[in-house]
Amino acid sequence: MKNVFILFALLSLFSCKQKKKDELKETRTSGTMKILVDETVGPLVQREIDIFKIDYPDANFLATFKPEEKIIPAFLNDSVRVIILPRLLTKQEEKYYTQRNIKINTSRFAVDGIALITNQDNIDSVINVKDVIDILQGKSSSRKLMFDNAYSSTFKYLKELAGIKQFPPKNVYAKNTANEVIQLIAKDKSFIGVLGINWLSEKNTVFVSNKDKIKTLGLKNDKGKIGGDKFYKPTQDNLINGIYPFLRNINIIDCEGRDGLGTGFAVWLRSQRGQLIVLKSELAPHKLMPRQINYK
Structure with a gap:
């Protein structure tokens, strides 16, 4: 009887080890x-x-x-x-x-693309790519940009586009997350928020609770470039057609x-x-x- 118990225990141990091995495969x-x-x-x-x-x-x-x-x-x-x-x-x-x-x-x-958002009460509804670059290069003092994070790919993308290595001394700032940018723009019309488009989704509760207070800016590229004929918003159609400037x-x-x-x-x-x-x-x-x- 004792031998049967030992054999049963060994078989059970082997079975557990084999099961664990299979689970990790x-x-x-x-x-x-x-x-x-x-x-x-x-x-x-x-x-x-x-x-x-x-x-x-x-x-x-x-x-x-x-x-x-x-x-x-x-x-x-x-x-x-x-x-x-x-x-x-x-x-x-x-x-x-x-x-x-x-x-x-x-x-x-x-x-996807990089969206530019502003407060619903802001008189601006469009912006040129050149205007964004001017802000990043410290040439414009009338507008302020707020990025989702100083280490984000959104800043890296626009930093390379503007040919700069770091933030200018004024008018360019960063929060910690995209949702913090959304919340700021919803209550402060002095900033333009910069974030990935997929944060502006009905599945994002922070966006949904603030969407009536913000708007997405239309963006126009430099003349002669794709998206340079008029202002485009980062809609799905404009992403699919490849005409939104910040793709x-x-x-x-x-x-x-x-x-x-x-x-x-x-x-x-x-x-x-x-x-x-x-x-x-x-x-x-x-x-x-x-x-x-x-x-x-």
Whole structure:
């Protein structure tokens, strides 16, 4: 009887270990994956993750949502090998992986844009790209910009466009989050808020509670450039047609070096189901875009 009990205990222990091993097995639709996400596109990515987990309950994501400059170091020092950014990696960033013969798989799955918002009582309803650049270069004192974060990809995008390395001494400021920008603009008409478009969504309760107090500015590009013929708002149609001046590609970049959950999620993001979520988020799905946009 004692031997039977010992045998039963050993079988149970082996069964538990085997079950645990099977649970940890990573495939395209199961396992655990660490992923870094630029928070300016956070709402969209969170919805994609939520639906993917409904489709594949054995998939587990350890997602970190932070400003771009806060997550890039973790990606480059090999702490996390999957990242979602509204740009491509630079040649210098690619070297961190290519010099170790690790393949970089980059897939665009959506196109978003940078929205400019102001208080509903502000007399301005449009702005030129040149005016935005002038503010960033310290040439204009009549308007003030408020970014979602000093380390965000929105500031990086416009900083590169304006050819500056840091904030000018006046008229350009930053909060900590996009929702803080929305709340400020709702009560202060002296600022123009700068944030990712997908934060201006009916699924964002902060936006919904303040949307009657804010408005989105129309944006006109420089003459001769796309979007330079008139003022365009960041509507879904204007994103799909590629005519809104401040467009950005949203990419998933996978450097895991294996066919695992990172690969499966990237493929799923570009599938009909993943693209439908992009469409419902009022951004531009990858498959509906008429051309590849090479904006950073």
